[in-house]
Amino acid sequence: MNIWKISIKNLKSKSFYTFLSIIILALSITLLLGIQQLKSSFKYQMENNLGDIDLVVGAKGSPLQLILASVLHLDNPTGNIKYNEAKKLSKNPLIKSAVPISYGDNYKGYRIVGTTNEFFSFYNAELEKGRLVEKSMEVVIGSNIANQQNLKIGDTFVSSHGLVENTIDVHDDELTVVGILKPTQKVIDRLIITNLQSVWDVHNHEDHDESEHNAHEEDHNENEDTHMHDDHDEDEHEQHDEETHKLEEHHAHEHHDDDKEITSLLIRFRSPAAFLTFPRKVNESSNLQAAIPRYELDRLYQYTSVGFKTITWIAYLILIISGITIFINLYKMIKERAFDLALLRTYGASNFQIIKMVAYEALIVAFTAFALGFILVKTGLYFMLKFTNFGYKQNIIRELEFQDILQIGVLVFIMVTLSVALAIYPILKMNISTILSNEK
Known part of the structure; x- marks a missing residue:
């Protein structure tokens, strides 16, 4: 008896409820992974990029x-x-x-x-x-x-x-x-x-080119005016113009230094x-x-942490709802297929094998939802950065560490395990003879 095949067929027979369970759980995982990645990226930017700047x-x-x-x-x-x-x-x-x-x-x-x-x-x-x-x-x-x-x-x-x-x-x-x-x-x-x-x-x-152009025009006009004077005053005017030009250049240079920003x-x-x-x-x-960089970024973190906490609690709430949905679907499946499960028991299947079948269904839903949530986080952050003009140039989003992914994965596993533990209660209390005798 291949328990994996039976579990997959059971999920396919209730495709709508299976899809609903996967979507709700994937939404919760997406929020948890996304918030964790944003928090770790923000913290990294604050701690790592400040350097020694006081x-x-x-x-x-x-x-x-x-x-x-x-x-x-x-x-x-x-x-x-x-x-x-x-x-x-x-x-x-x-x-x-x-x-x-x-x-x-x-x-x-x-x-x-x-x-x-x-x-x-x-x-x-x-x-x-x-x-x-x-x-x-x-x-x-x-x-x-x-x-x-x-x-x-x-x-x-x-x-x-x-x-x-x-x-x-x-x-x-x-x-x-x-x-x-x-x-x-x-x-x-x-x-x-x-x-x-x-x-x-x-x-x-x-600005420099424009100044040179204006200076050239002024020199040209001055030269024309100079040629209109007699030869006796020509040398005197040329010397005066040269000194004036040097003085203007000196003041312009000082003014240029003062204008540097x-x-x-x-x-x-x-x-x-x-x-x-x-x-x-x-x-x-x-x-x-x-x-002060540390002070200002700490203030920013305090402001944004309120939003982070709010979305995180929403994600936990959705995770709880997802766990309840998985529990209801599994419990409903066990109650509706009580006769089939009783037949399996008569053909030699143990309670443990039937419980494994239920657990496999929950694990398939959880694994599919986790994979979908991970993909949604990656694509969601990519498009978010692209549309907000950050993109790969800014590189402000860090990759999630394995420890963060593992932490959320363990949390989802505990939730699924709890849902399975509550759903298998009818299997443990199953009376095979009563179920078979009442089936018409």
Whole structure:
């Protein structure tokens, strides 16, 4: 007697109830797996991507937005700040190191970050190939970008303005790949790192060309006016124009330095005592904003944990309903097929074999639902990220660990076992002679 075949036939004979049990259980498993994956991914992003960043200083606005933009690179910046002002701030004796970052461009959705070489130390990032940036228009790329875009040392590409991939506002300046980082499983894997000068050169290129064009026209007009004067005054005017032009260039250069901007400043303190005074001092005595990454992300986690807990309890409720549904279906099957089960007993089947048949039906439903739930989680998260413009570029969703999957699998197994244990009660109390004699 093949118990597996009998169990499968029993499920097929009640296909609607079988389908209903699988769908309800799969929905519960999908929610449990999905919430667990989102929680673990969020926790990983907070703990692993903060690195050694103690404080972020940027433009006034939402402190959480400043952290998401400058640390996790998941949001738009609150604005820009003056580079000279940031340099003055970094000279504070409480600060161990201050790393400026500046961005506003992307390459196929990957952010291009202008910074210094000290930026790599935040994430313990090391070169796998090539070298670090030494001059303008050179970049070091993360491992994700190298793999996804098939970029190699010496390859060149052009960036587009903004943080979203577009083919409309594309810069003319080419960036050259000079280094590729080792995988770190951190945010730096999906960043393109260059120096600050590269970012400034790209954004100031058009303004610089326009200034040169205007200066050329002014020189041309001045030369025409000079030729209209007599020969005696010509040398004097030319010398005066040359001195004036040099002076204007000097002032323009100083003005250009004053106009340099960055997105934010990433700070490491010398001691924890700086947390007590420095952020408040920056927020109260300047037009800058200081935000503590761990504090802001902990607040975010507190807000989102309410939603996580709510959906988790809903998933547990659906799991209980699913267990009740499986119990009712099994119990109903046993009661309706009491005569068939009694016949099996008369042909030599033991109670244990009949109980195994019922248990196999429940396990087939549970295994099918678990597989379906796992598939729904994968496809659901994929489309969610795709439609929310994150996709593989951001890589914020981590794979579920085997321990998490096993934990939910054990929970489902316990629920199914309990349902089977309650459903087999009529089998244990079965009176074969009474059942057979009452069957007409």
